[in-house]
Every structure is written in C-alpha cells, then in structure tokens.
Amino acid sequence: MTAKNIQDFEVVPFYFSSDSTDPHDLFIKEHKVRKFDIKKPPGKTLFVLNVPPYVTVEALKDVFASAGKVQSVTFQCDDSDDTNELFGFKTAFVVFTKRPSLLRALKLERLTLPNPHNILLGMSKWIHEYNSTVYNHDKLNEEVNIYIKQHEKEEEEKKLAEKEVDDEGWTVVTKKGRNPGLSRKESVENKLIQKNKIKSKKKELKNFYTFQLKEQKMNNIIALRKSFQESKEKVNLMKKMRNFKPF
Amino acid sequence: MNLLEEEEEFSQNSSEDNFTDEELAQQPPKKRKTKSDTDGKLKKIKYEDITSKPEKPKNELYKPPTVEELNELKETQNLYNNNLFRLQIEELIKEVKIKNKHRNAFKDWYQSFESFLNELPEYNVQLSEIKLKKKKKLSEIDNFISGIANEALKSDQDFTLKFTKPEKSEIFGLDAINALPGPKLRVNINLTMPRECFNVKDYLNNRYLVKRYYFLAYIFYHLKEKKLSGDIDWTWQHTKLLPVLRIKLHEKITIKIFATPTDNYFKLSRFLPDINNVKVDVFNVGAITEAPTIYYNASLAHDATLTLNNSFIRETLTELTNAQEAVKLIYVWLVQRGLNEGLGAFTDELILYFIVYLFTKKKINKYMSSYQIVRNFWNFISDSDLSKTPLSLSDDTKPEVLDSFKENYDVVLLDRSGCYNVASFLNLQVYKKIKSECEIAFKLLDGGINSFHSLFITKLTLELQYDLILNVKVAKIGEKMTDDERTKFLGHPELFVIKYIQGVLEKGLNKRATLIVPIVTTQSQVDKITFGINLDQSNAFHILEKGPALNDPQEREFKEFWGDLATDRRFKDGSVCVAVYFETQTIKQRREIIKTIVDWVICKKLGLEYSLHYDEFEELLVNKKVTAPYPTATNEDGCVRAIAASDELGKKLRSLEMPLAITGVQGITDVFSFTDVFPPISTNYRSGSLVTPPLENNIVLNEKKRGIVPRYVKPIECVLQLEHSSKWPKNLTAIRHMKTAFYLEIAKQLDKKHKIVASVKPEFLDVLYEGYVFRYRLYLPREVGLLKRESTNNGVTTYKDTPMSRDIELQLGILPRVTGALKGIQSQFPSFGPSTALIKRWLRSQLIDDYHFPDHVINLLNASLFLKGASVTPQVGFLRFLKFVSELQCDIQAVVVNFNNEIASETLAEIDSKLLQNREALPDLFIAMPYDGCESVFTKRGPSKLVLRRVKQLASESLNCFGQIIKGESFGSIKSLFIPNLEGYDVIIHLRPLLNPVRHEQVTGDESEGQIVLEEFNRNESTKIPVTGFNPVQLYLAELRKHYGDFANFFHDTYGGNFIGVLWIPKALESRDFKVSYASGRKLVNGKLELNVDALIEDFYIVGKGLVKSIDKKK
Incomplete structure (x- = not known):
C-alpha cells in the first residue's frame, strides 16, 4: 500500500478488523492553528478526518496506540450543531503525550482496530441499551429525592440572598407585593401596544371627511383586485400543471 | 385607465x-x-x-x-362563488372547446351528405320480399334488398316500403345549440321520412318501427355504397326499438343519424301510457294481453315529438350563452361520474330538458351566470322528486294525464307536447343516484375551499362511487314475467330483467342500501348486469333484519323470502316477530352480513351466478399468523379492547391520592383512533430464563443470547394531565426530577392499592394492565415554556420554539387533541380507522415507512377525506385515498383538516395566499389543522417532494390495477398490490428473520408457518413488565439514517419487512475535489473524493452486527 496524500493530509486506510476488506480512508495531519487551545496542544495534536460513526473515543485511542501513547481524543461533529449527540462521520483530535508519536502516526500505512469486539455494536448494543433502561425504583427514588432536596435548598438560599432594597438603595420590583410591576415578557409588551392602539382607534372618527369615505371605497376595490390577482396567479399555476383537462 | x-x-x-x-x-x-x-x-x-x-x-x-x-x-x-371559481370555469370552458378543424371537417362532410340525400335512388319494395337472397348473381335491387334485410323484424301485415329521399334533414343535439364540450365533436342528424311512406294506423303492431328501420338501413346501404362514411354501424337511442346510425368520421367526430315521421303525422294521444298499441305478437315473446304497451308507446312518442322538442329547445337556448356554458359544465360533471351512458342513463337530452324546464319556470334567467345556472340545476334536482311529483314542459297538461304517466313510469318529465315522457327510459335508481350526486355537488359548492377540481376534473370510476360492485350473469329471468308485464315491457325485456333483480335486491338489502344502481353499458344482448350499491352507514351492518310480527299477514311473505334464515324471536319490548339474525363475532363479520345477504338473494333466490367487489382489501388487515385469546379480524376489534382497558386504568389513576390530582388521561397512539394496523393484543407475559430473564420488575433480554427476540410489544402511550399548580420549580432539571418523582409515586400507589405492576424510567412510566403495556408521560406546559424561554438584549423575556420544545409540545400537547378529534371521526364514521390502517399497510408495504411519510400525516390526510365525505366501507375509503393522493397538488394547495370547523375561512384564505407567495419556505405538504395554529407541524419533517411524487405514482398505478381487476381485464391478485418491486435499489440488506419481532405481520409468506397462539392474560402469572417497544430492526434503521442519511436513503416495510432497500443519493455519488467538509464517508481516487461505497456497505454490516444476514449489492 503506497501512502497517498492530498493538500497536507496523509491518507491512511482504516480497517475495522484484521479480516475486513473494504477500508475507509482517514485523512490525517498535524493540527496547526494560531489560536491556542489547552485541549489541543500544538505539536502533539493530530487532526483526523472521516472517522467512521461507530468508532468511540476509547477505540480511537487504541487505534493510534500503535504510534505511541495517546493522551486524549476529542470528537467534533461535522456541522457544529448544538445537539450533544454526535452522529455521522466524525472529526477527531488525537493528542499524543509526546511529539515523536505524532510524527510516527503520520507515517503509518494502515490503521486497524486492535480489538473490534470491545465496541458494542448491533444487537449487543441495542440489548444492552434496553436493559440499562430498567431502574430499581428505590434507588431511583433516592436519587431523585437527593436532587430535589438540594434544589430546594439552593432556591431558599437564593431567596434569602435577594433583598428588597439593595445596598445602593435600588428596589427590586417583583410580581408580588403591594405594588406589583409588570413582568417583562414579550407577550405582555405586545398586549400593551395593542391596548394603546385600540384606545387611539376609538378616538378616531372614521367616516367624517369625504376623503375617508372615498378611501374606504377604494380600499374595498383594492381588496377585490388583490384577490382577483391572486386567483389569476393560482389558475395560471394550475394551467401549467394541466389541471383543466377533464377527459 | x-x-x-x-x-x-x-x-x-x-x-x-x-x-x-x-x-x-x-x-x-x-x-x-x-x-x-x-x-x-x-x-x-x-x-x-x-x-x-x-x-x-x-x-x-x-x-x-x-x-x-x-x-x-x-x-x-x-x-360566482369566488374569483378562483370563475377563472377556473373559464379555463375549463376554454379547454373543452371543439377545434375548428373538426367543425370544418364536419361541415364539408355534411354538404356532401346533403347532396347525397338528393341523389338517392328510389325504390318500392314489399316487406315480404325483403329476404336474404343467396343467388350468385344479383341485380342491383336484389343486392340492396339483401344488404338491408333483417329477419328478426316483424309486423302484422305486409306493406309496401317506399324508399325515397327524406323530406328534410336537420342537425340537432348539444352541439346544435353550442352546448357540447369537446374535444370530441358529436352531431345528431334527424332525417324526416316523407308522408308517402306511411299508411293509416302505422303506430300499430310495430309497423312504424319496421318502416323506420328499413328507411335507415336504406341510408346505411347507400352511404356505404357511396363511401361517404368513415366507419358506420348501428347503435340505439334510449331503447333497442329505436336504432340509429352511427358514423365515425374520424376519431374525434361522431355523427348519429335518426329518422322520424313527418310532422304531425301521428296523433300524439295514441302514445299516452294507458293505451295498447300492439295487438299481435310481433316481437316473438309469447302470449300478450290488452295491457298498455307503455315502453313501445314511449319509443314511438320519442320519434313523433323529436322535431317539436328540438325546435323548442333551440328557441329557448340559442340566445342564452350562459345556459349553454352551464350545459357544458353539467355534461362534463356527468361524464366524470359515468352517468350519461348505458341503459337507463341520464342522457344529454335530459340535461337540456331540465334546463329548459327551469327556464320556462323562471328559475333561471338570462342574466344568470353559468355558475348560478349549474347551481340552480343541482339544487333543483336534489330538491325535487320527479317520481312523486311529475312535471311537464307543456303549457296545458291535464292533471289526470300526469297521473296516468306517474302510475306507469318511475320518473316523469313530460315534453313540450305533453304526450311523451322524456324520462321514460331513465331508471329510477339512476335517477336517485343523480339526485344524490346533485346533493353532494351542491354541498361541495357551498363547502368553501376549492371544490372545482372534485366537481369537474376528477374522474370517478365505479369502484370509487359504490361501496359494493356486483356483477350478475343474467339467465332465465324473463320466464318470471306475467302476460301483462310482457305486454308492458314489449320490445324491452331487458328493462324487466333489470327491474326484477333490482327489486329482489332491494327487498333483501332493505334499509341497508341507499342506492342499487344498475349499470349496463353493453350494446348487444344484456347478459351481464353490474349493480353499483351504496350502503347506508347507520343501518348497513345491523345484525338483525326485523320482519313483521307473528300472525301478521306479511309474515308468510317474509318467511318465504328468507327461508331457513328466518326465525321467530321475542324482543325486549315484548313483541314477537319473525327476524333474520346474523351471528357475528368481529366487526369484519358484521360487514360481511352484506355479502351473506347478496349471496342469499342472487344465488339462492334467483339462482344466478355473480361476482362482487366489496371487501377484498380487508384481508390484508387480518393477521393470520397470530391468534389472539379473543376473536379478532381487522384492527378495530383489538382497538376496542385496548381502549376499554385504557379507560379502566385511567379511572384508577385518576382516583389515586396524589399530591396533585391527575385530571386527565389522554391517549396519543394510533390505537385510540383505530388507525393502528396491528393493535396490541392482550396476553400473558412470563419471563423465561434463557432469552428473557427478569430484572427488577421487568423482563429484559439476555445479553448473551442474541439469536432471537420476543414478539414485539407495542406500548399504548398516554399523556397525564395534572391539576394546576404554581409550585413547580423554575428549573428544567428540577422539573424533570419532579416528574420522575411523580412517576415513582404513581407506581407505588398502583402497586399498593391495585396490585398493578409498573416500572419507572426517568422519562416515563410503564404499567402492565390487562395484558397491555401502557406508557404514561406527564405534560407540564411549564416545561415547554422553560424550554422556549429566551431573553433579548434589553432584558425582555421572549418565548421561541426550540426543536426540543416543539417535540414535547407536539407529542404531549397537540397529539392528544388530534387523537381525540380522530377518535371523534371514527365514532362518526366507523370505517375511518380500518381504511386508514389499510392505507398504512399499503404505503408501508411499498417500503415507505414512518420516516418518509409519518403515520400522523396519513391519519390527517384520511381525516380530511372523511370530513369532506364519508366512505361506508374501509375498502372504498382506501380507494378514495389512493385517488386523492394521485391527484394531490400540494404545490398550490393546502390539505385542510378542519375538525369541527374550527378554522375560520379567513385563515384558510390566508394560508392559500401564503402558499402562493412563499411556497419554498413551507413544508412540501401543507396540512392546515386547528390544533397547531395552522403551522402544519406534522409535515415539517416529511414527506418530501420526492416521496410525494413516488407515492403519487404508486397510488395511481395501484388504482389502475384494481380497476382492471374489477373489469376482469387483469387476473392479478389484490395481494400483489402490496408486494414491493425490488428493482431499482442499489443495495439490499437482508435481516435475520428471528431478530425481527414483527415478522409475523408480513404480507407474503406461508400462512401456516410460524403460527403464534397467544394465551389469555392472567394476573397471577404476569408479574413483570414484558420487553416493550424493543425492535432491533427499527433501531438499526434509525442508526443507519442517523449516520448515513447524507449518503443514502433507506426503505423498509414496517410491518414485518425482512430486508432494507438502500438507494444512494445521486448528489452524494458525485466525485469532487478534496475539501475538508466533503471528506466524510469518501475515499481518495486520483486526487478526487469519491463515495467509498464498499466501505459504507461494510459499515452497514458493522452497525447492524448480529442483525444483518447478508447484503446484496446490485449493479
């Protein structure tokens, strides 16, 4: 197998197991960006493209262990969606403990999962997942209770910390109390605006001046015209779809 | 300006x-x-x-x-109704305009035809001389005679037939008054036979009709001689007594030639329905009596009044362009329903007579638009009943004449002369059918939204119009005639046959059927009659046919009719009656009552052979491999039981003493709306040590034994609603923990109070009750609010949809309401559920599963159809859906599911214009429904345009196939419509059948193999929640789509499919230059990136380890 490369990426075939025949091509290169990231230390980080979906962090560690000790592996999704779960082919950053390992990794000719049976796949994965949804009620109860208690405690602390008048003399307006403030919600604001509009409308005289009457009539005609236009467009569309052939 | x-x-x-x-x-x-x-x-x-x-x-x-x-x-x-309707009418009228080139072609022909008439040779021949001659050399006249001879025709005397050119020739019919819609040109020509052809009393004993026939035959012969006709043959008008010539000049031009006696030759009162005009058996039928020969009279009257009526129609309608347009529209509407052809049909002339009648009665006037005229026409026909109140176009018809017509004919509309019933040959049931169609049309017009398409463009074939199609082979019915009847139906025995069978069917089906319409389209001998039967939803499936009381004079008759089926029964109110009781255990069997009755009537009573199309598709809803502990057939039986159990458990839940009371339990799965194809079956669950070991209070799966999985248990999902409280935490995680705590409390109390097993997962609560697994979730609007909450730059809180909040709201907020509404439709129209199930079964069997075309979307689409007009049987519902989908134009129209008319018409108009202006931004299929604020939330994910197009094709193909099966043109089976074509898939992944927990739901396969008999639920044995909702095939599919959805589409039959079809996405197959964002799943070939197909296929193996049996790669 001759090594291929494109744009500074090395292309390395990746085999799922020793007896698999059709490899994926992994594209690897040294990770170099100006921005410093503690999780991706320069000189030790390998940038890997096209990692198959089923490969886990541990598995990838194992794969690159042949080049040297791997400190950590992080995945990044193709499109930076905010969903937590990664799916599809992944991009990985493999951080080696030492730089020589990285250089060795770049020279590798093939990568193979050393022990593919460690990854839970297919039936065993699904069965495992199903079985792990079964909880012991008592344990679950305990967990929940602990959380709720803690939460309540936090809330109470928060409440205590909130004083009505702070040190500088500002009063916090809440919904409660003698002088409740309006809650700052969009819906509430919209309602207020609407209310004002109606108020001002009530004051307005609608058919007082002749021009208003004229305008009203015109508006009627315009509405009719508009609907006529719309219908015409629609019929044109239908005509294009040969909608009027009865037989 | x-x-x-x-x-x-x-x-x-x-x-x-x-x-x-x-x-x-x-x-x-x-x-x-x-x-x-x-x-x-x-x-x-x-x-x-x-x-x-x-x-x-x-x-x-x-x-x-x-x-x-x-x-x-x-x-x-x-x-007009609205702008759109007006424009659509204009377009349609334009579309059906007859081309000038056809008109000119006809004009040219007519000119030569007129000169041909002038040059006709004249003969005088005795009737007795007209025989087939078999000499070798024939003189010209002999040639002519044998050319026209028809030995079946008889009269009582011998007379001279004068063959001479007609007095005049005249064009009439729809086209003559410019009311014929194209594209085909059809013209009628009437030739008037001159006075010298006739003798006194020619109306008697077939004399006129013999003369008429030979006159036309004479024209026929010479037209052929002169080669003036393209393709010429005999056909008939209304009845076989009135043959006419039909010339096909061209594929698009048909000419019919009629012959009538000269004006005012016959005294019209001779043709009134109480007069006998045939004294001698000239029709070879046997003994006849003095009874009036009404149909014979009508035939003669038709001819005698034709000229008069035509000129009357012409006078009235020539000026009325709008009325002409209206006739075109009505004609198109009739043709789409196929009601204008065949014996006893609603012919073109009848439309004209009705329009003229409405005009003379000032119900329409010349200022009305065509739309208004059509509307009035529909309204008039649906409101009037001509079988009870006869009408007349004549100005001076005496009431006793009208009465005598009414006595003798089913439907009466007298012509201009007042002596001819233009509806003589209109079958009563066809008339009723027309009435009901008019009613539907009228309602559609006023029903708002675009009804134009369904009124004028949609072709409604038989199978879409009738619930039951019955083909009867006719034999020996004629023998049942009495002498009087024989006289009455003289020359028209087929009318009697139809009436007789119709009568017996009516008696047998009684209130169950609303319409029993005979459909006879064959021109020649009537040996097969098709009946289209519409059932009455509320009475059709009654298990009891209640007869008269014992000792009632009608008792004997009833018993005679029903034979062994009739029994004496005592009823709750104390009465004792004869009755027929049909024993049924399942809902499907109740529908089969109709079949039993038809068989009894046609086969046992009449001794005729028959075939019917009624419920063939229902077989596909019956799971033949699984036997439930109670009688089941189609999906309804299972649904009824599951809902009953759910209600019971719901009651128990509501009575629990919880910190916050449970106020509502609402179902969200398809079981509740009867639209589940295979509803869960109540049975016993025991844990086995090998495959299904116990864990806590659940049965789980053995992680070591991965060769087989237990039968799929579908959870019945419900939403719990709690009474209002303001004390819920303001933090999402806290709310979720509180919810779990709630589930735990419910589980505890259920166990304590009712000894019901439950299992809590953080997200939901599973309960085993009566052999079903119910899955409950809490719906807290506050949770949705928290998910949506966002604050803007200036500190104002806004609420914006997030994918998560949308999901929860859809599942727990909107879905229960939709399910409730669907359940309402089901209780109103019992065939809604099974027909929806049938649709799902069909669509899934075409490998289009929930991912491509969600279940909810199917439910809603079918609901929209039922809201427009209900189907009485699941089969018709299914076929109508196919028709609907094949004509669906989702690009320009939204599908409206207006539950309880909750959407205002303004909103609908708004949606329409939104669709018009900004089509791309909205889902490919837009469903307007009141519960989601008309945002079409259910179709956001799918179906896509591609899927819709595919489904459209599939639907129209399936419909065609079934149409052929009905017509007897194809011998394919119904089942074959549910078997997918595997051609065209790039890769096929075969799965291990034993790991498919729904394998027994397959369409194909040996029925006797792998039978499962389920035990009845036993509370003491079932102490653990079974493995619920575990389907490796679905998990595999989900994983494939998640990981490889960018490269390929996956197709699978949800109901038991053992393979997955894979299609590479063409765009993904393109090879491109190297780019970091394009590297996924690809390999480097000659410096370009190409899809690494082989590695992906290996991935399919890897991801489905254990489940995948083999993968076929096709070229």
Missing part, C-alpha cells in the same frame, strides 16, 4: 401562459412611472425609475377603476 383595460382584455384571452407583468412590459410606456424593467432586460435606468419602483405595484392597485372593471368585480362577487 389604459392599463386596466388591457388587464381585462388579458383576463379574457389569457390562454397563453403569460403573466400580466410581461404583457404590460411589452406595451410602450405611456405614463412616466408605470414602466420599468419588468421583462428583465437591461435598460438604461434613470434615477426616477429606481425610486418609483416600490410604488409601482401600488400604482396598479390604486388606479381609479373603470366602469367595466367595477362591473366585472361586482359580477364576480354576485354571480
């Missing part, structure tokens, strides 16, 4: 596909601001043009209106 006029002009001749803008752009600029670069060409743009651009559309709209425009706008408002 100018612009507006142009616009109007444009609206009149907009046959080209131009838009106004273009047309406007072509005009030279007359005013400064109105013209700009609308045609897209580069022009010098002045500053003014740019600034005036946004004003431009306004300018058009705000122009002062012209008088014409005002009139037109007003007219539309007053005379």
